[in-house]
Amino acid sequence: MSLAPLLEATLSPEHRENAEAQLSAYAEQSFPQYAAALCQELTNEANALHIRQAAGLALKNTLTAKEAPRKEELATRWIHTDAQTHSGIKGAVLHALGSENSRVGYVAAQIVQAIAAIELPRGGWPELIPGMLDNVTKTDNAKLKQASLQALGLICEVVDPNVLQQHANHILTAVVSGARKEEPSSEVQKAALSALYNSLEFVKQNFEAEGERNYIMTIVCEATRNEVPEVQVAAFECLVKIMSLYYDFMNDYMHKALGSLTLWGMRQEKEEIVLQAVEFWSTVCEEEIDIEADQDAEEEGDASRTNHHFARTAGADLVDALWWLMTKKEEDDDEDEWNVSMAAATCLSLLAAAAREQIVPSVLQFVEAHIQSSDWRYKDASIMAFGSILDGPNPDILGPLVVQALPLLIGMMKDPVLQVKDATAWTLGRICEILPTYIKPDLLEPFIVAVLGGLQDHPRVASNCAWALMSLGENLGVSEENADIYPLSIPQQDANYRASVYEAMATLVSHCAKDCLATVNKLAIVILDRLEYTLAAQNQLVSADDRRLHFELQSNLCGVMTAIVRRLGNLVVPIADRTMQALLMLMSSASRSSTVLEDAFLTVGALTVALEGDFSRYMEAFTPFLYQCLQNHEEYQMCSIAVGLIGDISRALNERIQPFCDTLMNLMMANLQNPALNKAVKPSILSAFGDIALAIGGNFEMYLDIVMAVLQQAGAMANLTMTTSYDYDYGNQLREGIIEAYVGIAQGLKTAGKANLLGNYGAQMFGFAQEIATSEAPRSTQVTSSLVGLIGDLADALPLGQFKPLFSAEWISVLLKSIKTDRNLDQDAKGVAKWAREMVRRQVNA
Numbered sequence: 001m002s003l004a005p006l007l008e009a010t011l012s013p014e015h016r017e018n019a020e021a022q023l024s025a026y027a028e029q030s031f032p033q034y035a036a037a038l039c040q041e042l043t044n045e046a047n048a049l050h051i052r053q054a055a056g057l058a059l060k061n062t063l064t065a066k067e068a069p070r071k072e073e074l075a076t077r078w079i080h081t082d083a084q085t086h087s088g089i090k091g092a093v094l095h096a097l098g099s100e101n102s103r104v105g106y107v108a109a110q111i112v113q114a115i116a117a118i119e120l121p122r123g124g125w126p127e128l129i130p131g132m133l134d135n136v137t138k139t140d141n142a143k144l145k146q147a148s149l150q151a152l153g154l155i156c157e158v159v160d161p162n163v164l165q166q167h168a169n170h171i172l173t174a175v176v177s178g179a180r181k182e183e184p185s186s187e188v189q190k191a192a193l194s195a196l197y198n199s200l201e202f203v204k205q206n207f208e209a210e211g212e213r214n215y216i217m218t219i220v221c222e223a224t225r226n227e228v229p230e231v232q233v234a235a236f237e238c239l240v241k242i243m244s245l246y247y248d249f250m251n252d253y254m255h256k257a258l259g260s261l262t263l264w265g266m267r268q269e270k271e272e273i274v275l276q277a278v279e280f281w282s283t284v285c286e287e288e289i290d291i292e293a294d295q296d297a298e299e300e301g302d303a304s305r306t307n308h309h310f311a312r313t314a315g316a317d318l319v320d321a322l323w324w325l326m327t328k329k330e331e332d333d334d335e336d337e338w339n340v341s342m343a344a345a346t347c348l349s350l351l352a353a354a355a356r357e358q359i360v361p362s363v364l365q366f367v368e369a370h371i372q373s374s375d376w377r378y379k380d381a382s383i384m385a386f387g388s389i390l391d392g393p394n395p396d397i398l399g400p401l402v403v404q405a406l407p408l409l410i411g412m413m414k415d416p417v418l419q420v421k422d423a424t425a426w427t428l429g430r431i432c433e434i435l436p437t438y439i440k441p442d443l444l445e446p447f448i449v450a451v452l453g454g455l456q457d458h459p460r461v462a463s464n465c466a467w468a469l470m471s472l473g474e475n476l477g478v479s480e481e482n483a484d485i486y487p488l489s490i491p492q493q494d495a496n497y498r499a500s501v502y503e504a505m506a507t508l509v510s511h512c513a514k515d516c517l518a519t520v521n522k523l524a525i526v527i528l529d530r531l532e533y534t535l536a537a538q539n540q541l542v543s544a545d546d547r548r549l550h551f552e553l554q555s556n557l558c559g560v561m562t563a564i565v566r567r568l569g570n571l572v573v574p575i576a577d578r579t580m581q582a583l584l585m586l587m588s589s590a591s592r593s594s595t596v597l598e599d600a601f602l603t604v605g606a607l608t609v610a611l612e613g614d615f616s617r618y619m620e621a622f623t624p625f626l627y628q629c630l631q632n633h634e635e636y637q638m639c640s641i642a643v644g645l646i647g648d649i650s651r652a653l654n655e656r657i658q659p660f661c662d663t664l665m666n667l668m669m670a671n672l673q674n675p676a677l678n679k680a681v682k683p684s685i686l687s688a689f690g691d692i693a694l695a696i697g698g699n700f701e702m703y704l705d706i707v708m709a710v711l712q713q714a715g716a717m718a719n720l721t722m723t724t725s726y727d728y729d730y731g732n733q734l735r736e737g738i739i740e741a742y743v744g745i746a747q748g749l750k751t752a753g754k755a756n757l758l759g760n761y762g763a764q765m766f767g768f769a770q771e772i773a774t775s776e777a778p779r780s781t782q783v784t785s786s787l788v789g790l791i792g793d794l795a796d797a798l799p800l801g802q803f804k805p806l807f808s809a810e811w812i813s814v815l816l817k818s819i820k821t822d823r824n825l826d827q828d829a830k831g832v833a834k835w836a837r838e839m840v841r842r843q844v845n846a
Helices: 002-007 017-027 033-041 049-061 070-080 082-098 101-123 128-137 141-156 161-179 186-202 204-210 208-223 230-248 249-265 271-297 315-326 340-370 377-386 395-412 417-433 441-454 460-475 496-509 514-540 544-590 595-630 636-673 677-723 729-753 754-776 781-797 810-821 827-844
Strands: none
Touching: 002 017, 002 049, 017 033, 033 049, 033 082, 033 101, 049 082, 049 101, 070 544, 082 101, 082 161, 101 128, 101 141, 101 161, 128 141, 128 204, 128 395, 141 161, 141 186, 161 186, 161 204, 161 208, 161 271, 161 827, 186 208, 186 230, 204 230, 208 230, 208 249, 208 417, 208 514, 230 249, 230 271, 230 754, 249 271, 249 315, 271 340, 315 340, 315 377, 315 754, 340 377, 377 417, 395 441, 417 441, 441 460, 460 496, 496 514, 496 544, 514 544, 595 636, 636 677, 677 729, 677 754, 729 754, 754 781, 754 810, 781 810, 781 827, 810 827
16 A cells, blocks of 8 residues: 555645544554555655655654653554564665655654664664664765764764763764765765764763874864865854863863864854854853852862863953954844844853953953944944943952943933843843942932833833843842831833833832832732722623733733732731732633633732731632642643642641641642643642641641552652653652651641651651662752751651661761761751751660
């Protein structure tokens, strides 16, 4: 059976749906025959190109998918397909790599990647990588070379580097062979460099060998001078990644070639080359910033890494090159499209952080010469350059320069050129964020007037002005709620702009002092008035655009109201009923998938904190919405917010949450067992068990057995996640949720005088803690500090002496001692560790 007619139909909008349905049905009914038919269409040189491509993509889609469950399902089907089918498909696809048409070869490379992603981690297809090496080194077929290198690059992109480590030499030999300047095909060179880029992470041993490293660097550097721009770009991309991964080996190369080579690249006409050359120096700066930060964290300096100060050495030359690139703007540039000017400004900011005050004179000579230029590009570049160096150099050096520049910058907020006003507003925002104390009182009022005026300007300018106001509010705000004077107490239709203005309003509220609270109260009434008006007007909306704008407004109003409630605290009581009534009406009218519902819940969370136990009077009216959101598995972020709100309510109501616990516990248990719910929600559910336990104390006994069983299962899942799928982030989230549950249960039962109930679960909790403490899998600092707190809580709660052997275990003393020298932990965590040592010592000595 020929699939060509169906494949042809998939390319027609009119017939696509029916054709795809038939193909899908064929694949499900008889995968081996379907795959073989696709291979026949793919390898048939007589077929039209679009048919061969469609066949290849259809075959690839039978092997992999974007969605993880579907991807695993397809992998399982492939694994259980017979060896004869495997052999036939692989043979056909490998043959297609050598097609005269490079597009067919690339589709074949994608299929090779899909099969390799399934088989290589399982030890299958051992002949694949050596075969790809032969394709590159033992043939003159440029098309076969190109497609084989593309396949290697794609494989390196998706397969775990630990799996590919055993093939590193074969892969590196192939890609270096294809990237040599002697290679006659630029397409082969480009494919080889792309594959090299994807393989760099697992060739560390090769880079540590000087001879191999020299050869690789020579090949890449030579490729940057290739006559074909696409090859040059690929070579510079490799240099960027090499610098990121292997900075420590780059000293000789920077002095001999890389410094001058990349500065040369910044002067080329091809924008893609310039962008990569700039990115190279941004990467250099980032590495040196990180090294310096690590050294600052060490008492005697970090001897493991040396800062070669490449950025400082090249500082003056870099400033010259970056300044020139920052002038490369056009009036119709898209602000959302990354370009040379943006890249140069970003690089200059990083250079300022890496080289500090050393580059200030070089930058100032350009700023002083061109900040009042008649050419708006030079003026814009001067303002951007000044703003870019504000973070890094000594504030004592920059501060007087800011004082001197501010009057000029304030005036430039009225420049006729949009780009100049945008750069000025951004620079003013940087000053507010980094050096706010240099905005002298006599300039504060004209400064604010200029920024407020900018809120009425083009959305680009308005967004930066809103950010400036937010930063000013945060940094001139006070750290104590009871401060009496606030420094700022002295006398559009674009969605991003509106959101920025409301966010600025919320930030100013969050950071205001006591003398502003009367104004905040008035603002609360205005916000409630507007919120109630939107509810009344909701039935009058007609178009989809009107509804979208309406819901955005409601979300923004909720955001400001949340900030007001948090700032007023218990002073919100007089308007609490009205606020809650508006929120309940809003929740009644919002759809299950609406972001309005999320923002309304966040405001409710703020109210629980402000009202504490008094929030109980709203529970009967509010819990139906809470229960509904806990069952909203499709919108998992909403479900996650609802779970977080359970914690807020538990802390606010304490034992008064008891009447609602049965329903809450049942819903959360069901969520844990539901495979359709996104796994990201589940750690917070475990943590919520601890919040409820802490709130209801001894009454948690009725849930103790089932919760402990769930926590044991979750602990096993966390260990499996860390050791099998290597999803360390999620594994740590699970562990943190389990720890918080155990802590809440231990503290709640201890307070209620029922700590003896923990006795049956001592081995379970200690076994879980020991697994974390002794595992080689990386654990987050939060898990470490929480684990130490759990050990202290158990030592404090459990009857003295009953678990002496467990508390005497060596792993506990090793863990607690390690906290003293762990520089990733803050003083609070170390204080908890000190307390935990005392609690453990009390148990051991009992």
